Amino acid sequence: MLKFYFNGSPNPTKVALYLEESGLPFEPVKIDTRKGEQFTPEFLKINPNGKVPAIDDGGTIVFDSNAILLYLAEKTGKFLPSNRAEFLSWLMFVASGVGPFSGQAVHFKHFAPKDQNHDYANNRYQYETDRHYKILDAHLKDRRYMVGDSYSIVDMAMWGWARMVPFKLGDDAFARYPNVKRLVDEISARPAAARAIALKDKFTFKAEMDDEARANMFKHMTTKVA
Secondary structure, X not given: OEEEEEOOOHHHHXXXXXXXXXXXXXXXXXXXXXXXXXXXXXXXXXXXXXXXXXXXXXXXXXXXXXXXXXXXXXXXXXXXXXXXXXXXXXXXXHHHHHHHHHHHHHHHHHHOOOOOOOHHHHHHHHHHHHHHHHHHHHHOOOOOOOOOXXXXXXXXXXXXXXXXXXXXXOOOHHHXXXXXXXXXXXXXXXXXXXXXXXXXXXXXXXXXXXXXXXXXXXXXXXXXXO
């Protein structure tokens, strides 16, 4: 059975959505990143980058959420748009832009040390995150889904991060992206999405962002490179 290494953060949750939507049987394997379980020798054999999600599909190992979505869609033939050029373009837009900038926006807004001045970094990532969501919103203005006329892995990839817009950009941020919100709400109302979000609740993860968690989540805080 496919093993799914995960926690409840956005990237694993979009893979959980695909697994639930496709009906693929899988065994969830908890990786508690606040406890540093992503750095165990066993997990580093699965993902040398020490991040979730990852899958082990009968000995075929895939890591990075967007690579996993593409692998699973090609394996099953489900939720794979027919216009390959367009779907790859938007999938990579999410992979290289929406996800990384959203993650940095969250970090500098919520987790960067408060005793340091991060105004420049915070403004940069807020600006770039907002810019990426405006592009998504404009793209979705006259279409229901990201690519073609049907729900696909591109929508799932976008949803993983976009459902967290208020956490990244403020409580009223969705008002700036009504078309993104419309698609997020549609996907979130699907039973598979509810199951994907609830998967983490079947396990116990470390909740406290204490010194141990910060040391495991943000190793740059204790390691100076330059």
